[in-house]
Amino acid sequence: MADIELRNLTKLFGKLAAVDDIDLDVEAGEVMCLLGPSGCGKTTTLRLIGGLEQETAGDIFIAGKRVNKLRASQRDIAMVFQFYALYPSLTVAENLAFPLHAEKLSKAEIAQRVAHIADVLELSHALNRVPGRLAEGEKQRVAVGRAIIRDPQCFLFDEPLSRLDVALRQEMRGQIKQLLGDLHKATVIVTHDQIEALTIGDRIAVMRDGVIEQVASPHNIFAQPANVFVAGFIGTPQMNLLPARGIAADGARLRTRLLDQEVTLPIEHRGADLPRADATMTVGIRPRGFNLATEAGPDTLAGTVDLVEPMGAETLMHLRVGEADVRVVTGYRKAIAVGRHLRVRPRAGQVHIFDDTGQRVEP
Amino acid sequence: MARRRREIGKAGWGRTAMSAVISFIYFFPVLWIILTAFKTHTDALAIPPKFLFTPTLENFANVFSRAYQRGGEEIDTHFDLFFFNSIFIAGTSVLLALAVGTLAAYAFSRFPLRGNDTYMFIVLTTRMLPPIIVIIPIFLMFRVTGMSGTYAGIILLYAAFNLPFTIWMMKSFFDEIPPEVEDAARMDGSSEFKVFFKICLPLVKAGLAATAVFGLILTWNEFLFALLLTGMQTRTVPVAMAQTIGGDIGVRWGLLAAIETLFLIPVVLVTFLLQNQLLRGVTFGTIRR
Numbered sequence: 001m002a003d004i005e006l007r008n009l010t011k012l013f014g015k016l017a018a019v020d021d022i023d024l025d026v027e028a029g030e031v032m033c034l035l036g037p038s039g040c041g042k043t044t045t046l047r048l049i050g051g052l053e054q055e056t057a058g059d060i061f062i063a064g065k066r067v068n069k070l071r072a073s074q075r076d077i078a079m080v081f082q083f084y085a086l087y088p089s090l091t092v093a094e095n096l097a098f099p100l101h102a103e104k105l106s107k108a109e110i111a112q113r114v115a116h117i118a119d120v121l122e123l124s125h126a127l128n129r130v131p132g133r134l135a136e137g138e139k140q141r142v143a144v145g146r147a148i149i150r151d152p153q154c155f156l157f158d159e160p161l162s163r164l165d166v167a168l169r170q171e172m173r174g175q176i177k178q179l180l181g182d183l184h185k186a187t188v189i190v191t192h193d194q195i196e197a198l199t200i201g202d203r204i205a206v207m208r209d210g211v212i213e214q215v216a217s218p219h220n221i222f223a224q225p226a227n228v229f230v231a232g233f234i235g236t237p238q239m240n241l242l243p244a245r246g247i248a249a250d251g252a253r254l255r256t257r258l259l260d261q262e263v264t265l266p267i268e269h270r271g272a273d274l275p276r277a278d279a280t281m282t283v284g285i286r287p288r289g290f291n292l293a294t295e296a297g298p299d300t301l302a303g304t305v306d307l308v309e310p311m312g313a314e315t316l317m318h319l320r321v322g323e324a325d326v327r328v329v330t331g332y333r334k335a336i337a338v339g340r341h342l343r344v345r346p347r348a349g350q351v352h353i354f355d356d357t358g359q360r361v362e363p
Numbered sequence: 364m365a366r367r368r369r370e371i372g373k374a375g376w377g378r379t380a381m382s383a384v385i386s387f388i389y390f391f392p393v394l395w396i397i398l399t400a401f402k403t404h405t406d407a408l409a410i411p412p413k414f415l416f417t418p419t420l421e422n423f424a425n426v427f428s429r430a431y432q433r434g435g436e437e438i439d440t441h442f443d444l445f446f447f448n449s450i451f452i453a454g455t456s457v458l459l460a461l462a463v464g465t466l467a468a469y470a471f472s473r474f475p476l477r478g479n480d481t482y483m484f485i486v487l488t489t490r491m492l493p494p495i496i497v498i499i500p501i502f503l504m505f506r507v508t509g510m511s512g513t514y515a516g517i518i519l520l521y522a523a524f525n526l527p528f529t530i531w532m533m534k535s536f537f538d539e540i541p542p543e544v545e546d547a548a549r550m551d552g553s554s555e556f557k558v559f560f561k562i563c564l565p566l567v568k569a570g571l572a573a574t575a576v577f578g579l580i581l582t583w584n585e586f587l588f589a590l591l592l593t594g595m596q597t598r599t600v601p602v603a604m605a606q607t608i609g610g611d612i613g614v615r616w617g618l619l620a621a622i623e624t625l626f627l628i629p630v631v632l633v634t635f636l637l638q639n640q641l642l643r644g645v646t647f648g649t650i651r652r
Contacts (some may be wrong), residue, residue, distance in 0.1 A: 052546050072549040079550040085543035089565040102552025146551070 002063035002153040003028045004049060004186050009058035011044050011210075014106035016274045021058070028156075029184045035191055037233070041210040042190045043082075048081075048158050049188060062153055072101070078147035082159040084139045086131035088182065093127040098217035099150045117145045138220070139166050148179065154186040161196060173199055181206040192243045194234055198222070206230050228281050228282055228358035237287045237316055239329050239352075255298075258283060259321045264298045271309030281361070282354040287316065287327040289350030292334070294342040300343040301326070308336055371599060393627070399620035407616040422621035429618075442622070444596070450629060452514065452599060453582040457522035457575055463522070463573070464529030468561060471530065473545070483531070490527045494587055506590050512594025525578040532577075536565065538571030557590030571636035573652040579633060600626050 004026040011019040019041045025132070026032040034042040046052040049060060051072035060067050067075050078099070087095050095115045105113075118124045121141040131139055139158070140313045147155060160176065161169045175220050180187055197204050198218040204228070205215045214226035225231035231239050247255040247262070265283065278300050293300040303319035303326060310316075310332065317336055319326040328344055353361040374382075399407050401418035430437050502522070504512075510516030540563055548558045564571075586601045593599060604622050608614055622633055634641065 018615065047546075050546075050550055071553045072546070073554060077550060079547070081543045081547055083543055083548035085541065086546060087548070087562055089562075098548070099551035146547075150551075251502065 001069055001159055002156055002186055003004070003030075005059075005061040005064075006045070006049070007059045007061070009045070009048060009060065010056045014078060017210045019048065019055075022207075022210070022212050022333050024212060024215065026186045026188060028123075028186050031180050031187045031189065031200060031202045032043045033191055034207055035190045035194060035197040035201075035204050036207035038192060040207040042195045042204070042207050042208075043158055043159075043208070045159055046079075046188055046190045050077055050079050050156050058173070061297055076153045077156060078152040078154075079156040080147045080158065080160050081249060082162060083118045084143040086139060086142055086146075086164075088131055091128050091130055092123060094122075095131065095142055096145050099146060103150065113149055118150045121145045122165055123280035131227055137172070138162060140164060140172060144176070145178070152185070154188070155183070157189040158185065159190055162191075162193070166186065169196075180260060184242070194236075198234075205354060206233060207235075213306050223307075224230075224360065225284070225352065226360050227352070228284070228354050229362075231284045231352060235286055237329065239284050239286045240326050241354075242283045242285070243326060244281050246281060252348075254351075256281075256283065258301065259324050259326075261268075261301060261321070262298070263346075265346055265351045267347060267351055267353065281354045282358065284352035284354060284358075285346050286313075287329040288331065289347050290328045290344040291347055292330060293345040296343060297345070302341065302343050303341045305336055305338050305342060308338060393409065396620045396623050396627075399616055400624040401572065402620075404617055406614065407532045407620070415470045422617040423625070425615075425618050426621050426625065429522060440605065441598075442600075445598050445600045446625070448593075448600075449583065449626075450520065451598045452517055452597070453579050454520045456582055457578040458527060459518065459522040460525035460529045460578060461575060464526050464574075465533050465564075465567075467526075468530045468533030469537050469563065472534050477652065483534070486530055490524075497590065498587065501588070502591055503619075511592055512597055514597055516531075517589065517592055517597060517599075518590065521582045524585075529574050529578065532574045533567065533570055534545055536567040540566050564590070569640045576637055576641055581629060584629060596644050 004024075006022060006024040009022050009024075010017060010018055013149075014038055014161075022045065024032070025254065029102060031245070034045060036042050044053060048055050049062075051067070051070060055068065062077070063077065065316075072361070077147055087098060090098065093114055096117055097110050098114060100110045106166060108129075114127070118127055121139065122142065123141055123145060126134060126138055126142075131142065134142065139272075140163070147157075157176075158320060161172055164172060180200070189197070189200060189262055202216055203215060203217055204221050206213045208229055214225070214230045221230065222234055224240075225234060228241055232241055242260040244256040247257060249255070249267075252267060254267050298303070301319075303315055303321035306320045306325065308315060309318075311329075313332055314329050315332050315334065315336065317328050317330065319328055319342065326344075336342075355361050360362040366628075398414075400422055401420070402413070402416055403421065405407050405420055406413050406416045426440065428437050428439050466505065471479060471483060505511040507518055508516075510519070544566075545558050545562060548562045549555075584601065586605070589599045589602045591606070593602060600622070604619065604626070607619060607622065
């Protein structure tokens with residue numbers, strides 16, 4: 001069982017820091033998802049772990065051993081590439097067997113393992129075809145099969161599902177999660193799809209501009225985003241991030257000036273320091289964190305319905321409050337007309353407070 | 364509309380016939396040479412030209428052994444040696460250029476130098492010079508080094524001539540291989556040598572074939588350097604052919620046509636054998652991901 005440790009890892013491309021002094025631990029048997037917008041350095045991080053890029057500074061440890069100096073071929077890691085990177089001139093069987101040649105296994109052993117993997121991934125019918133003649137889903141399974149046919153120290157997946165269509169992606173997501181559960185190895189998955197990260201990962205590392213913004217379990221990254229970026233990045237529809245100024249705080253209530261209205265927000269007070277009464281802050285409330293209010297009150301926010309987007313089970317409405325656009329999700333049964341004036345009430349436990357530097361404040 | 368529309372993508376009779384005529388015009392000189400090779404001296408010179416005649420193999424026999432004067436003794440012309448020379452020199456020099464050029468192209472494609480494009484351009488400039496310009500320095504170099512008239516000399520020269528073209532062609536083929544495929548092989552435990560020989564080289568097979576054929580044709584037809592730098596033992600067919608022109612009964616068209624016909628065979632053979640690879644090679648986009 002091997003774990004992966006990154007210490008002060010940095011990679012410069014010219015003057016640009018693609019990966020900027022990051023630390024990350026992936027425990028043995030853990031699935032870590034690197035999640036972030038494109039160009040945030042997640043793929044570069046993966047390639048650094050794999051030994052396909054040379055780090056500018058910092059250290060990489062696998063199973064406690066420093067591997068900086070080892071080539072990709074010596075690190076004993078299996079990787080699944082975004083565009084599958086199957087060997088075009090080899091058949092599926094040869095593709096699957098390729099990593100085993102480096103392990104100096106007997107022919108019989110290789111044949112037996114290929115047959116087993118083909119069976120598990122339902123590729124037995126395609127063993128003699130070349131990659132050019134495979135369907136997209138089959139290519140993806142060959143790419144996965146080629147990685148899991150060995151018994152490497154850890155696995156790296158680069159956007160493994162990005163090329164599949166929606167139906168296939170959902171199916172493969174489940175299969176990969178199951179597969180990773182059985183393999184029980186330190187695994188790093190790069191993705192820009194938060195659903196993929198939330199469903200597959202044991203923990204998620206959210207990256208931006210070469211820096212890790214937060215590492216947490218899927219639940220915590222959603223429930224307790226560490227800063228404004230993570231709060232806005234995770235969750236659909238996006239969290240409302242509204243500028244506010246504190247007026248007074250007492251116990252479980254925070255009186256604020258929110259979008260030019262005086263609103264008292266329910267906060268869970270755990271005894272820590274509340275933001276200073278007159279501090280500027282950002283209040284984060286998810287679109288599903290509101291109730292419609294029937295009457296006016298100090299704990300409600302008033303606005304005009306600007307746009308209504310039915311989403312099936314729910315309806316997303318855009319509420320104009322002053323200059324700002326507040327997204328609110330309600331049940332589909334409530335018919336709401338554009339132009340109507342409404343009041344919404346933030347629910348207790350749904351209010352996130354971020355200080356003027358964008359960091360989460362735990363009240 | 365009265366006229367029925369043709370199926371899209373199918374040519375009509377008119378266009379097919381026109382293509383046939385144009386193809387025939389292109390092929391006619393070759394056909395004429397082959398016909399002339401089977402004619403007697405009189406038939407070859409006949410006006411109007413004869414299309415129906417009694418074929419003879421005399422010209423082919425004369426290629427290898429003939430009398431230089433009317434009624435003289437038949438002498439070995441050494442044309443068998445010249446044919447061997449042409450095949451050996453073209454084959455070896457193209458193989459050499461392919462071996463060196465492919466490695467260089469891979470390096471240019473995968474491990475670019477600072478100012479890679481400049482180096483590639485410099486490589487190309489050696490092909491821009493008309494051969495006639497460099498002939499004197501090369502002639503002197505061959506004299507000084509004693510390579511004049513040797514196989515090694517002319518093979519090295521032809522290999523050097525083929526190299527720029529080989530590098531440019533092969534680089535474009537290597538550029539087409541997604542680098543991820545090589546990375547995958549590295550992750551799967553392959554050394555750099557294995558990545559090159561097991562993964563990259565099989566993917567550029569078509570490119571190798573196309574490059575080889577172009578190089579072979581270029582070398583096969585080369586005349587100027589062969590004339591100056593080969594000796595009696597290393598003479599190639601184009602030079603020997605030129606020296607066959609003349610004689611006491613005027614130009615022997617039948618004999619020349621016979622040499623040319625024989626000279627065509629290897630090129631046709633190679634092109635035919637490699638045609639599948641060649642087509643894929645020259646049309647590019649050869650790699651399925």
